[in-house]
Amino acid sequence: MFPPIQDPEIWHRGDEQLIGIAAYAKAQMTDKRWRHTQGVVVAAHVLAHRHGADVRKATIAAYVHDVAKCWSLEQMRARIAAHDAHDPILDAPPSLWHAHAGALAVHCDVPSVDEDIVNAVKYHTSGRVGMGLLEKVVCVADYIEPGRHFEGVDQIRSEALHSLDRALLLGLSHTIRSLLAEHKHIYEQTVRSRNDMLRIVYPG
Numbered sequence: 001m002f003p004p005i006q007d008p009e010i011w012h013r014g015d016e017q018l019i020g021i022a023a024y025a026k027a028q029m030t031d032k033r034w035r036h037t038q039g040v041v042v043a044a045h046v047l048a049h050r051h052g053a054d055v056r057k058a059t060i061a062a063y064v065h066d067v068a069k070c071w072s073l074e075q076m077r078a079r080i081a082a083h084d085a086h087d088p089i090l091d092a093p094p095s096l097w098h099a100h101a102g103a104l105a106v107h108c109d110v111p112s113v114d115e116d117i118v119n120a121v122k123y124h125t126s127g128r129v130g131m132g133l134l135e136k137v138v139c140v141a142d143y144i145e146p147g148r149h150f151e152g153v154d155q156i157r158s159e160a161l162h163s164l165d166r167a168l169l170l171g172l173s174h175t176i177r178s179l180l181a182e183h184k185h186i187y188e189q190t191v192r193s194r195n196d197m198l199r200i201v202y203p204g
């Protein structure tokens, strides 16, 4: 399903913008997170082609989606609070902070990004009601990248080739089931996103 993963300098040869954005993300990550990121880039590339999304924007969003994942929680909190000290995400589980902190960082640090890319970063973990095409591509790519091996991932991979909505419904349902099984807090927006997909996939 996925083409082989290649280093950005080879894959994007001569494209200084993409190579620069990849280097910006890589510099803030562990090797393990970078391998995951490269997997998400490949998956987002395939899904964007398949579903008519902007392939370049999907590639950029995938490179930067976890840019803040390896920051300390204090660094994430400070970044979010500097923008809005009362941002409700700070009351949500810290595992969700990296998406919002990363979106703020990308908005400031990467001049070429637009609102679609920033939102794809911001909502890649929880989703949201009314997700746009690029947001769905990145969120699903994050679930199905070749390095993911959880139970049910192959079903999400095959659905993703036909329907991003069905793949997202499966992915978000998987997340909620896992959180329940681990007795962890479930962010309300994740539930709302899943119900929104349910409404789209099974209207009426």
Ligand SMILES: [Fe+2]
Binding pocket: 065, 066, 069, 098, 099, 124, 125
């Ligand atoms: Fe993430």
Ligand SMILES: [Fe+2]
Binding pocket: 036, 040, 065, 066, 142
């Ligand atoms: Fe990720």
